[in-house]
Amino acid sequence: MNQVAQLCMDTEAEQRLRALIEKGLPLTPRPWLTLAEQCGMDETEVMATVERWQSEGLIKRLGLVVKHRPLGIRANAMVVWDVPDAWISELGRCLAEEPAVTLCYRRPRRLPDWPFNLFCMIHGSARERVLQELDAIVRRHELDAIPRQVLFSTHAYRQHGARYISE
Amino acid sequence: MSASTTKNDIAELDNIDRQVINRLQDGLPIVEAPFAVVAKELGIEEQVLLERLHGLRESGVLSRFGPMYHAERLGGGLTLAAMAIPEIYFNAVAEEVNAFAEVAHNYRREHRLNMWFVLATETPERIPEVIAAIEAATGYPVYNMPKQEEFHVRLHLPV
Numbered sequence: 298m299n300q301v302a303q304l305c306m307d308t309e310a311e312q313r314l315r316a317l318i319e320k321g322l323p324l325t326p327r328p329w330l331t332l333a334e335q336c337g338m339d340e341t342e343v344m345a346t347v348e349r350w351q352s353e354g355l356i357k358r359l360g361l362v363v364k365h366r367p368l369g370i371r372a373n374a375m376v377v378w379d380v381p382d383a384w385i386s387e388l389g390r391c392l393a394e395e396p397a398v399t400l401c402y403r404r405p406r407r408l409p410d411w412p413f414n415l416f417c418m419i420h421g422s423a424r425e426r427v428l429q430e431l432d433a434i435v436r437r438h439e440l441d442a443i444p445r446q447v448l449f450s451t452h453a454y455r456q457h458g459a460r461y462i463s464e
Numbered sequence: 465m466s467a468s469t470t471k472n473d474i475a476e477l478d479n480i481d482r483q484v485i486n487r488l489q490d491g492l493p494i495v496e497a498p499f500a501v502v503a504k505e506l507g508i509e510e511q512v513l514l515e516r517l518h519g520l521r522e523s524g525v526l527s528r529f530g531p532m533y534h535a536e537r538l539g540g541g542l543t544l545a546a547m548a549i550p551e552i553y554f555n556a557v558a559e560e561v562n563a564f565a566e567v568a569h570n571y572r573r574e575h576r577l578n579m580w581f582v583l584a585t586e587t588p589e590r591i592p593e594v595i596a597a598i599e600a601a602t603g604y605p606v607y608n609m610p611k612q613e614e615f616h617v618r619l620h621l622p623v
Contacts, residue, residue, distance in 0.1 A: 321530045324517045326497055326510060340496065348494050354534050361488040362528040367475040368623055375573060375580070386613065393615035396622050403613035404544065411546070411577065411607060420621060446575065454558050454570040 310338050311346055318347070322359070365420065372424045372449060376431060377413035379406075379444040385415055391438050392417050397430040413446065424449060475523045480508060482623050484516050485525070489620045541588035543610040545595065546577040547602070554578065557602050566594045577607065 313336035323331040329347070330340040338346070350356045365373070380388050385403055392415070393401040400418040421427035428447070435441060477485070483506050492498045503513040520526045549557045554572070561581060562570055570581035585591050595606045 318530050321528060322492065324499075324514050324521070324529070326499060326514070328492075328498065329494070329496065344494050344496075350531075351494070355538060356531040357534045358491050358532045359494075359530065360491040360532070361485065361526055362532070363485060363489070363525055363621055363623065364527040365621075367523060367525045368477070369474040370621075373571075386615075389613065389615035393617045396619065398617055399619075399621050401615040401617060402611045403615075404609040404611060407607045407609065410548075411609075416544075416609075448573040448575045448580075450571040450573050450580075452572040454562055454572065 310336055310342075314338065314343060314346060315350075318359075369422050370420045372421045372427045374419045374421075374424075374427045374431070375448045375450070376417050376419055377446050377448065378415040378417075378440075379412045380415045382414075388438070388440075388443075389415055392434070395434050395437075397421070397427075397434065412444070475520075475525045477525070477623065480506070480512070481516055481520060481525075484513060485520070485623050486619060488517075488529070539587060541583070541585040541591040543583050543591050543608055545581055545583055545598075546607045546609065547579040547604050548577050549579050549602075549604060557604065560602050561598055563601075564594060564598060566590070 314332060317332055317335055322328050325331045327340070329343045332338075333340045333343045336343070347356070347359065351359065365371075378388070389401055389403055392398050397419050398417045399420055400416075402416050403414060404416055406412050406414045419427050419430055421430060427449075431447065435445075487502060487506060493501050495501055497510070499513050499517075500510040503510040506513070517526070517529070521529070547557070547561070558570065558572070558579065561567055561579065564583075566583050566585050568582040568584045570579065572578055573580050583591060583594055585594055591608070591610075595608055599606050
């Protein structure tokens with residue numbers, strides 16, 4: 298078999314593998330073997346391919362994603378802060394270390410309507426719990442002087458299967 | 465199997481379920497028998513771990529167990545966008561916005577900017593195009609707020 302044909306075959310098998318894992322990893326003792334049998338690779342190839350995708354950064358994480366409602370998580374707050382540019386990286390790292398914070402990003406301000414440049418998500422069973430968590434975080438890091446707003450969500454109109462890292 | 469669902473649709477999790485969820489939000493090791501490795505870490509049998517995962521999937525606690533792609537590395541575009549929609553038009557505009565296949569999540573939030581959605585496109589160049597199309601379809605401006613820096617959290621959602 299010439300090299301081009303080999304390459305094409307690999308690509309096809311990889312595409313099958315990618316489509317398979319997108320549906321979810323098999324919950325079997327040897328999940329890579331199960332996948333290998335389904336996509337026509339062997340177990341070592343599957344593991345090497347997934348490892349490569351991970352090291353290339355194509356796959357950020359291969360793991361489990363929970364649904365909020367069945368866990369009783371009803372309150373979802375986007376907490377936004379207007380932080381001086383010089384402090385933002387430090388504060389972002391601090392907030393990301395808080396267990397209650399599940400996402401933390403720097404985003405551009407959209408002046409004059411939107412002065413906030415640091416966004417984090419806090420989830421909880423109820424609004425009061427989320428606000429208590431936020432109060433505790435503000436106290437711990439002495440953030441009282443930093444303007445912030447809490448945007449609770451009241452309705453999720455659409456929640457796709459989050460194939461990409463959710464924002 | 466302990467992850468049962470009550471009439472309020474809240475799954476009852478025991479300590480083992482919680483440990484399993486928290487551990488596996490971090491990712492699965494790429495070894496021949498990854499569940500055996502994780503089970504050992506948690507001090508339970510592999511069979512118990514797999515049974516718990518099946519139970520969590522059946523009770524709807526798990527929405528996914530698989531890869532989270534890095535949209536930008538896949539060559540795609542990703543952004544968070546917001547709009548300020550007058551109350552009486554909100555539902556109509558939400559329908560128009562959600563009709564775009566590129567709209568991934570769309571949340572109503574309590575603020576003047578009351579509609580917040582994620583756009584995921586096949587290429588980064590598509591983001592401004594889709595935004596322009598949404599503005600044209602709805603007649604309202606879209607505030608584009610792409611991520612500029614990500615601060616990594618330790619755990620995605622501790623349970």
